[in-house]
Amino acid sequence: MTHDIVIADDDETIREIVEFKLDGPDRSVTAFENGRECWEHLESNGSPNLIVLDVMMPGLTGLQVLERIREDDDLSSVPVIMLTSRGREEHVVEGFERGATDYMTKPFSPNELVARVNSRLR
Template identity: 60%
Template structure:
């Protein structure tokens, strides 16, 4: 079974890196450049197996998307890995309290991100 992962990051280089790493690992990847487009997609497409969301994006932030997901019955249980340049303890706690499953700070190791994705999908 191929898992579907939604990625949202307004930084093209980061988004392409994450897309490449996850696609190369065999995941089906759908990517977006802002939180609003991501939310629109989540409302109309089949439910993904996991989301990787940047915090600071135009439109809706990643944390706003997470909060909306947690309030939506169909999306409430989808694991979310937040990817952010904000790495202070308060920022991490905000992410987790918003409903994120995991929090990875930029700069990040693509191998570590892949490992966390696999863990959240129950593959490790």
Template identity: 50%
Template sequence: MARILVADDDVDIRELVEFKLSTMGHDIVAVGDGAAAIEACRAEKPDLAVLDVMMPGVSGLDAIREIRADADLAGLPVILLTARAQEADVETGFDSGADDYITKPFSPRELAARVDALLARTP
């Protein structure tokens, strides 16, 4: 299956996402902040990243901007998973380079379906 980076500062959310995606057969790399997410993307070369927007230090939005600016990572599919549900927040997420945007609280089944759909579209 795929190698997926999960970045969320909330341990419970991170472990839930990690558990759901690992039961689907994916190899999960889990980190707790945006800076670690960028480092892990460069080191691990994941097939997809799931990033929280609001993390201490480097936010998910800043992380995705750095990922998109890196020629080796620019094509990495990224899902933003966040409590920020206002229309302007969603627009900012997509403007930052997100491929999908899921708001918390979320359904693990919906997350799984969106991960599968995004991976299916990725060459």
């Protein structure tokens, strides 16, 4: 079984690291550089198994994409991991209040991200 993972981060280096670490024989990773492209993909391609979102992105922020995901009947149950430099307590609380499944702050451990993704894909 192949797990479909969608990533959205405006930082090309972060996107490449996350894509490299998460891509594999049982995973298909699709990456976007902004929230609008990510949302358009989700609307037209259906429900992936997991989504990783940066908060601060052009077009739509990660929180705006997250809100749309949680309001969409087809996407509302998809796990969403926020991966962001916004790490103050109120930012983390806001992410969870808006429906994030998990929240990681940058700089981050790619191996920890893989572990968190693996725990959500079981």
